[in-house]
Every structure is written in C-alpha cells, then in structure tokens.
Amino acid sequence: MGVGGIVGWCAIPAVAWPWIRSLLPTLALVLAGLGTPLATARAEPFRFTLLYAHSTTELEDTQGRGGIARLATLIQRERAAHDTVLVLHGGQSLAPSVLSFYDQGAHVIDLLNGLGIDAMAALNREFHHGDDTLMTRAFAANFPLVTTNAVDRATGKPLDGLESAVVLDAGPYKIGVLAATPAQTKETTRSGRTEFRDPVRAVADKARELRAQGVDLIVTMTANSGNTHRDVIAARAADIVLYQDRGRAVGVEYDGKYLAATVEAQAAWVLALDIAIERGAIDRGAKAGTVWSAGVRAIDTAPIPPDSAVDSRAKAYLARLDGMLGMQVGRLEAPVDTRREAVRGGENAFANALADALRAAMEADVALVNGGTIRGDRQYAAGTLWTRRDIQTEIPYHDTAVLLEVTGQQLRDALESGYSGIEQAQGRFPHLSNARVLVDASRPAGQRIVELTIGGKPVDPAARYRLATGSYIAQGSDGYTALVAAPRLVDDRDADFLSTILADQIARTGSFAPRLDGRLTVKR
Numbered sequence: 439m440g441v442g443g444i445v446g447w448c449a450i451p452a453v454a455w456p457w458i459r460s461l462l463p464t465l466a467l468v469l470a471g472l473g474t475p476l477a478t479a480r481a482e483p484f485r486f487t488l489l490y491a492h493s494t495t496e497l498e499d500t501q502g503r504g505g506i507a508r509l510a511t512l513i514q515r516e517r518a519a520h521d522t523v524l525v526l527h528g529g530q531s532l533a534p535s536v537l538s539f540y541d542q543g544a545h546v547i548d549l550l551n552g553l554g555i556d557a558m559a560a561l562n563r564e565f566h567h568g569d570d571t572l573m574t575r576a577f578a579a580n581f582p583l584v585t586t587n588a589v590d591r592a593t594g595k596p597l598d599g600l601e602s603a604v605v606l607d608a609g610p611y612k613i614g615v616l617a618a619t620p621a622q623t624k625e626t627t628r629s630g631r632t633e634f635r636d637p638v639r640a641v642a643d644k645a646r647e648l649r650a651q652g653v654d655l656i657v658t659m660t661a662n663s664g665n666t667h668r669d670v671i672a673a674r675a676a677d678i679v680l681y682q683d684r685g686r687a688v689g690v691e692y693d694g695k696y697l698a699a700t701v702e703a704q705a706a707w708v709l710a711l712d713i714a715i716e717r718g719a720i721d722r723g724a725k726a727g728t729v730w731s732a733g734v735r736a737i738d739t740a741p742i743p744p745d746s747a748v749d750s751r752a753k754a755y756l757a758r759l760d761g762m763l764g765m766q767v768g769r770l771e772a773p774v775d776t777r778r779e780a781v782r783g784g785e786n787a788f789a790n791a792l793a794d795a796l797r798a799a800m801e802a803d804v805a806l807v808n809g810g811t812i813r814g815d816r817q818y819a820a821g822t823l824w825t826r827r828d829i830q831t832e833i834p835y836h837d838t839a840v841l842l843e844v845t846g847q848q849l850r851d852a853l854e855s856g857y858s859g860i861e862q863a864q865g866r867f868p869h870l871s872n873a874r875v876l877v878d879a880s881r882p883a884g885q886r887i888v889e890l891t892i893g894g895k896p897v898d899p900a901a902r903y904r905l906a907t908g909s910y911i912a913q914g915s916d917g918y919t920a921l922v923a924a925p926r927l928v929d930d931r932d933a934d935f936l937s938t939i940l941a942d943q944i945a946r947t948g949s950f951a952p953r954l955d956g957r958l959t960v961k962r
Contacts, residue, residue, distance in 0.1 A: 483716035483729075486608040487520045488657065489513060490680045490711070492528025492559075493703035494546065495535040497752045497759075499744075504706035506549045507744030507752055512708055512737060513553055514745070520712075522608050526615060528659045529559035529583075530682050530703070532575060533566035534838060536830070537759045539938050542567040545755045547579050552748055555581040557604050559617035559659035560588070561682070562626065562932050569629040573599045584617040584659075587640035591633045603644050605653055611715055611728075614648040614656045616641055618670050620663035626932030637666055642675040654715065654728045663929045671698045677730070680709070685913070688736040697732055710735040763827040768944040771951035774818040776832055781809040782863040784960050787952035788812060788832070793871035795943045796936060800841045800928060802906035804849070804873050804892050808856065808916055810865020811837055811908060811936065824950060826941055833937040837908040841928035842921060847899040850890060851920035858883035858917070860960065866916040870957060871906075877960045888961075908936055 491509055499505035517523045527550065532543030543564075550558070560583045564572050576583045576599030584601050596602045606613045618637035623629070637660065645656045658676035660667050667681035671691070679698040683689065687707050690699045701707040712733040774788050781789055789807060797805035814832035818824075844852075853875065856868035860879045876889040890897045897903075907921070909930035914922040934942075944950045 481716070483714040484609045484611060485712065485714050486522035486524065487516060488711040488713060489516055489523060489525045490528060490701065490709040491705040492682045493530040494705055495531050495533070495538065496704050497537065497756050500704055500706060503738070503740045504704035505744060506553070506705070507749035508739045508742045509705040509708065510553050510745035510748040511742050512739060516710065524556045524606050524608060524613060525554060526657065526659060526680065527555050527558040528680060528682055529561040529617070530563040530661060532564045532572070534934050534938065536935070537755060540762050542571045543575055544578070547575050549748060549751060551580045552751070556606055557582050557584055557615045560585040560600055560619060561617065561661045562620050562623040562663050565623050565627040565629045565632070566932070568627065569597060569632045573597050576600050584615060585619045586616040586644050587635040587637045588619045588632050589635065591631060597632060603648060605648065608715070611655065612653045614645070614653040616644055616656065616658040616676065618658055618660035618666055620661055620666040622664045623932070626928050638669050638673045641670055642673055645675040655730060663932065678711070690734050692732065692734065694731070699734065701736060705739055708737045708739060710737055763830060764825055766823050766825050767829065767941050768824055768948045768950045770818055770820055770822045770824060771949050772953060773820050774952055776812050776814040776816055778815055779863055781812045782865065782867040783860060785954055785956070785958035786869060787954050789869035790871070790954065790957065791950070791952035792833070792936065792940055793869050795940045796839060796906045797871040799939045800839055800906035800933070802841060803903045805871035805906040806852070807869050807908060807936070808865055808911055809867040809869065810916060811835065824944065829937050829941045833940065835910065837910045837936050838930035839933035839936060839939060840907055840909050840912040840926060840930045842905045842907065842912060842924040843902055843927055844905045844921065844924045845899065846897040846901045846903065848920050848924060849903060849905060850887060850897060850899065852918050853890070854884050854887055855917040855920060857886045866918070874957050879960055879962045
C-alpha cells in the first residue's frame with residue numbers, strides 16, 4: 439500500500455496536525471520519488487521558432503512582396519521578438535534566373551550569407567549547374583547545405599562541402615535537419631559525380647540514426663518534383679516536412695503529431711512554426727519521450743520593409759546584370775518580325791526558331807510555344823546585332839521549359855484550343871517544331887485542325903509523344919487545360935528559361951537565321 443493509502447486510512451489525532459504539516463514538503467518529495475502524480479510539478483516547455491522560406495531566385499520583389507531584402511528584415515524582427523529562432527532555407531534558389539545563367543548562383547549565396555541562415559536544402563535546382571559548381575557554392579556559404587540522399591559515387595559520402603544532416607541547438611533540445619533531393623534530379627542535371635539515392639529510404643535511415651544519438655525533433659525539407667514531398671510525408675520518418683510547391687501561398691497539414699507545410703516562393707510568404715517542446719515521463723520505468731506542439735504563422739511580407747544593406751547589395755547585382763544584358767549574342771541573318779499580329783495569326787520565323795531551340799534543348803518529339811510568349815512587338819532588319827537585352831525584350835516572362843508526355847489526342851485538343859482565338863489574335867496561338875499543321879479558321883472553334891503530323895507522320899491519338907513547352911501553358915494557362923494532366927518528364931524546376939535557351943543557342947554560332955518553312959498554314 440502506498441503512502442497516500444496509509445494517510446487516508448489512519449485516524450490522525452488533532453494534536454498531531456502541526457507536526458504533520460511540518461513534514462508535508464518532505465512528504466511531497468517522497469511522493470514524487472515514488473512516481474505518484476499527486477505532487478508532480480511539470481516544468482514549462484521550451485519554446486522556439488522555426489522560420490522557413492524557399493526559392494529566392496529573384497533580386498527584386500514581386501508585386502510588392504518577397505525578395506531577399508524583405509526576408510532579411512523579417513529574420514531580424516523574429517530574432518528580436520523570440521529568444522531562439524532557427525532559420526531554414528528550402529533551397530531551389532541557385533537556378534533558374536537571368537543572373538544565375540552568368541554566375542551559376544554565386545550571387546544568391548553571397549546575399550544569403552548576410553541573413554543568418556542556419557541550414558539550407560540542396561534540392562534539384564541547386565544541382566542545375568552541375569555538382570562541381572554546387573560544391574563550390576557550398577564552400578562559399580557560411581551556413582550548411584544539406585542533402586540526405588545525394589552522395590559522391592566514389593565514396594558513398596556527402597559531396598565535398600555538403601552535409602547529409604545537421605543538428606541545431608534549441609536550448610537543451612537537438613533539432614535534426616535533413617533534405618530529400620528529388621531522385622529525378624539525376625535525369626535533369628549534369629551531375630555525373632553524384633548518386634541520387636531513394637530519398638524516402640535515405641531520410642528514414644538518417645532520422646533513425648539521429649534519434650538514436652539523442653536528437654529530439656526531425657525536420658526534413660524537400661520539393662514537389664516527382665511528388666517527392668508526398669512520398670516523404672507519407673513515410674512519417676520526420677516530425678516536420680517543409681516543402682516547395684507551386685501555386686500555393688500557404689498549405690499546412692497537422693494532425694498533432696506530424697506537420698507538413700509549404701509557402702509561396704520568393705519569400706512572398708514566410709512560414710513561422712512556434713514550437714513548444716518538452717520531455718515527459720510516460721509510465722513508471724519507461725524512457726522519457728519528447729512531446730512537441732506547433733503554432734503556425736503564415737507571414738505576408740508585403741508590409742515588411744526591405745533591409746537597406748541587403749537591398750543595396752541586391753541593387754548592385756542588378757546593375758551588374760544590366761551590363762551583362764548589353765552583351766552581343768549574334769547577328770541576324772534574316773529579318774525578324776515580332777509584332778503582335780505577326781505572332782498571333784500565322785507562321786512566324788522567330789516563333790519557329792524559338793520552338794526549334796526548345797525542342798532541341800529538351801530532346802523532345804515536338805515543341806509548342808504560344809504567340810503570347812513573344813512580346814517585343816517590333817521589326818528587326820537583317821544584319822542587326824542582337825544582345826541579350828533584345829532577347830529578354832522579346833521573351834520577358836520567366837517562362838521555364840517543361841517536358842511533358844502527351845497522347846496524340848491531348849496534343850490535338852490543346853492545339854484546337856490554341857487556334858480557337860485566331861479572330862481575336864489571342865496570345866494562346868500555338869507555334870510548333872517538328873510538326874506540320876493545316877488549320878481552317880472558317881470552321882467552328884474546336885474543329886479547325888485539318889491535318890497534323892509529327893516527324894512527317896500523322897498524329898496517332900493513342901500514341902505518346904514527348905512535348906516540350908513552357909511552364910505557363912503546361913499548367914493549363916491561356917486555355918491549355920488539356921495539358922494539365924500530362925505527366926511531367928522534366929519539371930520547370932529542372933530546366934532553363936525559354937529566353938536563356940534561345941540566347942544560348944544563338945551565342946554558340948554567333949548568328950541567328952530564323953525562317954519560314956511552311957510548317958503552319960492557316961486558311962481563312
């Protein structure tokens with residue numbers, strides 16, 4: 439019978455109460471030692487904040503939100519308001535951007551070095567320029583770059599300068615940080631030295647290892663390429679999964695035990711997780727377990743002013759970029775017409791050249807670009823010396839190459855939608871590479887394609903084709919909903935801008951000779 443039972447059972451004379459009261463503090467300690475819950479006083483949990491942002495490729499804000507300078511101010515404010523703040527960067531930042539085409543992401547690391555980042559994920563975009571360049575960037579960073587499943591083929595260990603995991607201190611607690619690099623990175627980058635192992639298994643193994651070493655909480659950063667984020671979340675090897683996803687300002691899934699979350703790219707929104715963590719005895723004789731909970735804050739950076747010092751550095755890089763855009767890439771060997779009516783109503787030499795360059799770069803069966811991608815609205819005479827600024831003027835949007843697997847029917851449906859707005863000169867008007875199409879604009883919309891061939895052969899509705907296009911229409915924009923469900927063989931996170939692809943091709947030869955070849959005929 440426990441002490442509590444004895445006290446409740448005995449008859450206590452009134453004269454004894456003063457003496458018993460003097461023993462109550464000692465009795466409470468005895469009860470606590472026996473594991474009785476009556477007198478146990480729980481300590482307050484330790485509290486800290488995790489900040490998460492990703493995909494900071496742009497030097498300036500976008501519509502008044504985001505940018506590295508605003509992120510810098512936010513980090514300073516959070517660290518002023520909270521005793522312990524750990525800043526995690528989800529990567530996806532060394533490409534693609536116009537400046538990264540020139541310096542392979544060196545400016546991104548330089549700017550992030552001034553922010554106080556605690557760890558950064560090395561995901562598919564970090565490998566965009568090759569593994570040797572990534573290792574160089576890792577050595578230049580004053581924070582660790584992490585990839586848990588990408589290893590050196592020769593050693594089976596992390597690439598030089600990178601880490602398979604890092605352990606950060608949050609008061610008396612240990613926070614393990616991992617990163618699951620999408621496995622398909624091996625197919626979309628030139629990283630011959632790197633072996634990309636199964637990310638789910640690698641994360642599970644590393645999480646188990648860290649927990650055995652006393653790590654209290656596991657956080658994994660990853661991307662949506664190849665649905666890697668969904669696989670990592672489903673495995674439940676990490677307590678918290680932070681991931682990059684397109685088209686979502688904020689997304690949180692939290693069941694009280696596991697948390698998965700994403701925020702918009704470019705630090706337009708930043709995720710703050712206010713963690714309360716403690717170790718508590720579960721049962722007598724059982725090992726103390728770590729218990730944690732999270733409050734979620736999605737921070738809109740629109741009202742946050744840019745940090746002046748970081749903003750000045752970013753502007754210096756923009757000035758440098760301006761000089762680079764003045765570089766000549768090649769001479770026009772034929773006239774070029776990019777006026778609105780020329781690119782939205784019939785075959786166009788410049789559109790042909792852009793589609794051809796895209797198909798070659800993506801090793802596709804066919805390529806499709808919409809006339810609205812081309813925005814220069816001007817004419818160039820033969821002999822004009824083209825600069826990178828001219829190409830940026832013609833293709834100003836950050837439209838990234840995508841490789842889709844489509845059926846012949848999906849392609850035909852997409853093109854029918856594209857040719858449905860001929861009368862209004864809509865931007866959806868499609869241009870093709872390695873294909874020929876005859877369009878009868880007098881027919882009803884949706885029934886205008888008379889003939890369609892790829893590689894000289896009629897398109898088979900059931901056959902599958904590798905279609906290269908831009909990320910804008912691949913996501914269903916401009917009426918191209920037929921492409922939304924098509925599997926992505928190469929995601930837009932793994933390829934260059936259309937403008938970069940064209941500039942690179944022109945620069946290789948020093949000349950540019952766009953031409954008409956009869957691939958598109960529009961009957962009216």
